[in-house]
Amino acid sequence: MYRFLLTPRWLGILALTVAASVVMVMLGNWQLSRYEQRSAINERIDAAGRLDPVPLTEVLAAPGGGAGTAGPAPHRDAAWTRVTVTGRYDSTNVVLVRARSVESRVGFEIVVPLVLADGTAVLVDRGWVPPAPGGAAAQPEVPPAPEGEVTIVGRVHLSESQPGTIGRRDGRIETRRIAVPELAAELPYPTYGAYLLVDEQTPAADAAFVPIPIRHENNWQNGGYVVQWWLFAGMALVGYGYVARREAHARSGKRRPRGDRLEAPAVAPPAAATRD
Template identity: 35%
Template sequence: MYRFLLTPRWWGINVFVLLAIPFCVFMGSWQLSRFEARVEDHRSAGAQAAENKREAARPLTELLPVDKATVGRQATASGRYGKQLLVPDRELDGKRGYYVLTLLRTDDGKALPVVRGWLPGDADRAEAPAAPTGEVTITGVLQASEMPGENGVPAQGGLPSGQTAAISAASLVNLVPYDVYDAWVTLNKADSAMKPVPATTPQDTGLDLKAFQNLGYTGEWFVFAGFVVFMWFRLFRREVEFVRDAELGLVPDGAADGGAPQQTGEQPSEGPAQEKANA
């Protein structure tokens, strides 16, 4: 009854099933591991943030370049404030306003972008408080350069002179005549009655949309594996029933070999012997 399993057609079906099921299981397991890794990153980021609050500030040069291990840590730097810029269209406590960004010229000749605080209102008509003069030492949270269009950073262009959309070395190097660190600091205590800007969380370290996409893909791949098994079993049962019907004489012998009985609307023509008998 099961000799049909040795036909070329069923050899192809079986090989496909034997390859498809492990592949679907592997892909589902891989997506699940990605979700678990993001969950672990989320836990580590929470623990890291709590540790950063207790940790003493370290010199800026010891924390560069910025990565997942150093972003959010307390950093300190000394120098003199230079050019000041406004970062418009930034939200804090549900209100729209702007960051006051001042470049801190350090002893090595490079400038560190420092967000001194946030003010409500429109940056186009703003009168931001001037930065302190003379040598200063600042302490704040180290942040990675922003990317326009990501993590709430506006991607607008064509801003007025004295404004920048993103806090990044790539943007600021065109606005100031000196080198800029590929990082920035938000002060723990804002200057001149401004509100301090809270540190942003690092990218890809939380239970965001990407994490739940991984979880959804996990379910999809396991469903695909189950669907392959279901379709194989359905085809197998259908073939067994067809062979059983053929053995009972319910279908023509040709159809039992995998063919299907031909059905037309015309009646078979009578042969010569039948015509003589009718005469």
């Protein structure tokens, strides 16, 4: 009944079905790995908020090069770790990061180098401010950085991977992305390979700054894709079985011998009534 499945045509269909199912299972496995990675990031974000900050040098390797160089980028597991560091803001090298959105409003993130006692520096994202009247690209009013020693408690943020164009406007560095190696090249000292988002500052940060929110990764989206791809793989195999079964029944019906047509037996007419 199912011998036709061994024909070249049906063997080819089976091979394509299996190959498609394997690919879809592999895509599901990849999405599963993304789900696990994003879940781990969310766990680090939550855990960091409950832990005491540690010294910066326990998380980030000190830059070993000269002026204008960046230190080694930390492992991704270092992201969102709370650290503390003390230094002095370099207000002559303020970085305006344009076109950044907070709560659906477009403005600027203000990044300032914090120069440490050993002459190295770490970039500190002080927060978000709105643009000046005149449009989203209008340079904002930036509250001055406090003078003297400043102690920062912040979260480690990895360098953004896509460098933007870096320029200067009115004596300030302006860019679209916080790409640490590219920004370090504009500075007169070696810089750590990641930057910090301010959680706390002593003396206190200006109230004009809006803290940069730390968004959790959308790991459930990847979880949904896992289920989707695995379902597609199963449906492909079930679909092959369904089509093969229909074909088998169709072939069986064509081969079924047709029985002789039975005719009703002739019934003799009733005898005519005779008259006496």
